Amino acid sequence: xxxxxxxxxxxxxxxxxxxxxxxxxxxxxxxxxxxxxxxxxxxxxxxxxxxxxxxxxxxxxxxxxxxxxxxxxxxxxxxxxxxxxxxxxxxxxxxxxxxxxxxxxxxxxxxxxxxxxxxxxxxxxxxxxxxxxxxxxxxxxxxxxxxxxxxxxxxxxxxxxxxxxxxxxxxxxxxxxxxxxxxxxxxxxxxxxxxxxxxxxxxxxxxxxxxxxxxxxxxxxxxxxxxxxxxxxxxxxxxxxxxxxxxxxxxxxxxxxxxxxxxxxxxxxxxxxxx
Amino acid sequence: xxxxxxxxxxxxxxxxxxxxxxxxxxxxxxxxxxxxxxxxxxxxxxxxxxxxxxxxxxxxxxxxxxxxxxxxxxxxxxxxxxxxxxxxxxxxxxxxxxxxxxxxxxxxxxxxxxxxxxxxxxxxxxxxxxxxxxxxxxxxxxxxxxxxxxxxxxxxxxxxxxxxxxxxxxxxxxxxxxxxxxxxxxxxxxxxxxxxxxxxxxxxxxxxxxxxxxxxxxxxxxxxxxxxxxxxxxxxxxxxxxxxxxxxxxxxxxxxxxxxxxxxxxxxxxxxxxxxxxxxxxxxxxxxxxxxxxxxxxxxxxxxxxxxxxxxxxxxxxxxxxxxxxxxxxxxxxxxxxxxxxxxxxxxxxxxxxxxxxxxxxxxxxxxxxxxxxxxxxxxxxxxxxxxxxxxxxxxxxxxxxxxxxxxxxxxxxxxxxxxxxxxxxxxxxxxxxxxxxxxxxxxxxxxxxxxxxxxxxxxxxxxxxxxxxxxxxxxxxxxxxxxxxxxxxxxxxxxxxxxxxxxxxxxxxxxxxxxxxxxxxxxxxxxxxxxxxxxxxxxxxxxxxxxxxxxxxxxxxxxxx
Numbered sequence: 001x002x003x004x005x006x007x008x009x010x011x012x013x014x015x016x017x018x019x020x021x022x023x024x025x026x027x028x029x030x031x032x033x034x035x036x037x038x039x040x041x042x043x044x045x046x047x048x049x050x051x052x053x054x055x056x057x058x059x060x061x062x063x064x065x066x067x068x069x070x071x072x073x074x075x076x077x078x079x080x081x082x083x084x085x086x087x088x089x090x091x092x093x094x095x096x097x098x099x100x101x102x103x104x105x106x107x108x109x110x111x112x113x114x115x116x117x118x119x120x121x122x123x124x125x126x127x128x129x130x131x132x133x134x135x136x137x138x139x140x141x142x143x144x145x146x147x148x149x150x151x152x153x154x155x156x157x158x159x160x161x162x163x164x165x166x167x168x169x170x171x172x173x174x175x176x177x178x179x180x181x182x183x184x185x186x187x188x189x190x191x192x193x194x195x196x197x198x199x200x201x202x203x204x205x206x207x208x209x210x211x212x213x214x215x216x217x218x219x220x221x222x223x224x225x226x227x228x229x230x231x232x233x234x235x236x237x238x239x240x241x242x243x244x245x246x247x248x249x250x251x252x253x254x255x256x257x258x259x260x261x262x263x264x265x266x267x268x269x270x271x272x273x274x275x
Numbered sequence: 276x277x278x279x280x281x282x283x284x285x286x287x288x289x290x291x292x293x294x295x296x297x298x299x300x301x302x303x304x305x306x307x308x309x310x311x312x313x314x315x316x317x318x319x320x321x322x323x324x325x326x327x328x329x330x331x332x333x334x335x336x337x338x339x340x341x342x343x344x345x346x347x348x349x350x351x352x353x354x355x356x357x358x359x360x361x362x363x364x365x366x367x368x369x370x371x372x373x374x375x376x377x378x379x380x381x382x383x384x385x386x387x388x389x390x391x392x393x394x395x396x397x398x399x400x401x402x403x404x405x406x407x408x409x410x411x412x413x414x415x416x417x418x419x420x421x422x423x424x425x426x427x428x429x430x431x432x433x434x435x436x437x438x439x440x441x442x443x444x445x446x447x448x449x450x451x452x453x454x455x456x457x458x459x460x461x462x463x464x465x466x467x468x469x470x471x472x473x474x475x476x477x478x479x480x481x482x483x484x485x486x487x488x489x490x491x492x493x494x495x496x497x498x499x500x501x502x503x504x505x506x507x508x509x510x511x512x513x514x515x516x517x518x519x520x521x522x523x524x525x526x527x528x529x530x531x532x533x534x535x536x537x538x539x540x541x542x543x544x545x546x547x548x549x550x551x552x553x554x555x556x557x558x559x560x561x562x563x564x565x566x567x568x569x570x571x572x573x574x575x576x577x578x579x580x581x582x583x584x585x586x587x588x589x590x591x592x593x594x595x596x597x598x599x600x601x602x603x604x605x606x607x608x609x610x611x612x613x614x615x616x617x618x619x620x621x622x623x624x625x626x627x628x629x630x631x632x633x634x635x636x637x638x639x640x641x642x643x644x645x646x647x648x649x650x651x652x653x654x655x656x657x658x659x660x661x662x663x664x665x666x667x668x669x670x671x672x673x674x675x676x677x678x679x680x681x682x683x684x685x686x687x688x689x690x691x692x693x694x695x696x697x698x699x700x701x702x703x704x705x706x707x708x709x710x711x712x713x714x715x716x717x718x719x720x721x722x723x724x725x726x727x728x729x730x731x732x733x734x735x736x737x738x739x740x741x742x743x744x745x746x747x748x749x750x751x752x753x754x755x756x757x758x759x760x761x762x763x764x765x766x767x768x769x770x771x772x773x774x775x776x777x778x779x780x781x782x783x784x785x786x787x788x789x790x791x792x793x794x795x796x797x798x799x800x801x802x803x804x805x806x807x808x809x810x811x812x813x814x815x816x817x818x819x820x821x822x823x824x825x826x827x828x829x830x831x832x833x834x835x836x837x
Contacts, residue, residue: 071527071528258506273331274487
């Protein structure tokens with residue numbers, strides 16, 4: 001049963017509503033029953049997402065949706081695992097997990113509501129905030145360079161990297177579905193205008209800039225060039241798709257029994273000294 | 276009275292005791308550990324009672340490490356603290372550091388002698404590394420090991436090397452110096468970390484995530500070795516925060532999971548402990564303590580993280596903290612930890628230390644080696660992960676087993692796992708999570724008592740000090756001193772029922788701990804109102820020896836050093 005819109009903790013007009021609709025539709029189109037889908041999330045406005053769709057979820061701690069997803073996927077390769085959070089959670093608090101999770105080559109989908117601001121804590125600088133942006137903790141303007149998540153994901157070896165936009169719902173729905181169906185680590189950074197705390201990167205701002213990529217790049221360096229495009233023009237769509245990358249599959253653990261022989265092997269191991 | 280703290284030179288049966296302690300000292304990377312490893316393998320194969328531990332520096336080459344092996348005709352599980360019966364010097368430092376503590380008439384293998392072994396090993400076997408086996412052969416000859424049995428146990432590859440060691444012993448006139456009968460029979464030989472990994476696998480643990488940290492790393496090693504053939508998985512995480520969250524993810528997904536680390540890594544894991552408490556996700560956490568604060572002495576021992584572990588994680592929720600005192604107890608408690616974590620849906624801690632991790636024991640007791648298996652839970656369509664129940668335990672189920680969804684949240688949540696700010700419900704959820712502590716008190720593992728049951732003086736210890744204290748108490752009782760010991764394998768929660776049979780309030784209580792603050796004594800006072808009158812504390816990074824504890828306790832009981 002869908003959650004009534006009035007129960008949702010997002011602001012009216014929030015980009016996350018459109019993303020939720022796109023995610024919900026994408027899940028409906030999957031050849032996977034809902035009972036086999038797990039969404040992990042961290043903390044933040046975006047991280048509340050799993051509460052508003054009918055799936056299994058582990059809404060964990062700030063920045064930690066990815067280690068949870070890794071643990072779930074390794075323990076239960078049969079489950080479809082999606083890690084959902086915002087830019088602060090995935091790229092800030094969980095930035096190292098973002099890098100390291102891609103390296104693990106697991107079949108996990110990483111979705112990011114990227115509103116370029118810390119919204120739940122009321123408008124501080126996030127890793128993707130534009131330089132010079134003024135807010136309560138940056139009264140003189142943000143001095144840091146923004147992180148380019150799609151370029152970072154490509155450089156870490158993610159075989160499926162895309163950017164979506166909350167203002168282009170049907171395109172986003174297709175991106176999310178493709179990302180989940182892709183066998184390997186997929187990353188979708190989603191432009192999500194924040195109507196309360198981001199006065200710069202608005203629907204209008206995004207709408208003027210985004211353009212749809214016609215087809216996915218399969219050449220990494222071409223993809224990186226496209227991923228580096230940001231400013232007057234912002235490409236959306238699948239930036240890179242590489243079916244050749246080997247995906248790591250965990251062995252079946254659940255329901256498997258440890259045998260007496262396993263125990264005998266364990267008893268025969270030599271002691272080790274490890275610093 | 277010698278200054279080693281021993282008064283008796285006789286066994287309990289009255290005959291002379293056979294008790295032989297050897298130290299092998301050298302620079303890191305020089306082979307002292309290889310000698311210990313090979314010697315303990317051979318001693319176990321030949322059926323000797325022995326105990327081995329190590330004192331090493333936080334470096335890969337150079338410095339000075341020493342490996343200690345005590346061989347006896349009866350079970351031994353601690354360093355005696357007596358002067359060395361034999362010293363093997365692989366470096367110059369060994370002479371300076373250990374030779375002053377060589378027993379009169381003891382064997383000293385000087386650096387010149389070990390160099391001679393090395394050069395002969397190089398010319399005879401083509402490698403100086405072979406000298407490690409030659410030294411083991413020499414040691415076995417010193418304790419009078421039967422040459423045919425040694426040759427059988429050695430196997431083809433090492434036979435000649437060990438034989439060469441025997442000829443060195445003969446050449447230097449030390450063969451059969453102290454003939455010790457092998458009386459352990461067929462038994463198993465394990466170090467503390469092996470025991471924990473084995474216990475975990477017996478307990479049905481199938482997932483471990485970790486970030487290498489001394490002295491916990493070898494638990495991960497043993498688990499990952501199991502993963503080569505058994506249905507278990509080890510994942511090396513990018514940091515301890517990730518490790519604990521991965522384990523919680525695996526546990527949520529239905530696979531029993533654990534992490535292992537030391538104090539500094541556990542500091543990073545704390546948010547995950549709190550997450551386990553809030554989401555009621557079962558997890559087992561091993562903390563092998565080393566001296567802090569911060570990086571401290573990375574390769575030495577201490578018991579200073581008890582307060583830390585008992586209080587770890589923000590908010591209020593239930594937990595169990597075990598501190599095993601023997602290999603047997605470690606296997607049992609590690610195994611049972613997974614059942615308890617599941618049954619009560621809590622974090623269960625196994626608190627050990629470097630001394631425990633790195634000490635090798637002969638396991639005399641029979642081990643229960645049947646691996647446990649958790650049957651999949653039955654789930655109906657009305658499933659709610661956090662259902663409020665009469666006994667305060669919600670039904671545990673996993674995603675994908677039925678059409679019922681499994682939803683867990685680090686926010687305060689309702690019975691379905693959805694975020695809530697219903698403050699009345701909040702109180703009921705706290706009562707459910709925290710109130711479980713009372714159920715845990717009823718399930719507490721009682722402490723182990725040894726020594727003179729009528730004694731007025733009772734010495735309390737926890738964790739790795741158990742077997743050191745046990746031997747010290749045996750010797751003091753042998754001297755006619757009225758003393759007993761009580762070891763806590765469960766240190767939290769503490770329940771009145773645990774100590775009821777031991778009448779603590781009417782006895783003179785002494786605590787023995789490897790820390791500066793007497794943390795367990797303070798916990799005992801806070802939880803049960805029990806106060807110790809004296810404490811024996813050691814916090815230089817080394818374990819107690821039996822002789823050292825004998826001295827301290829004798830002084831306390833008799834009022835002076837006899």
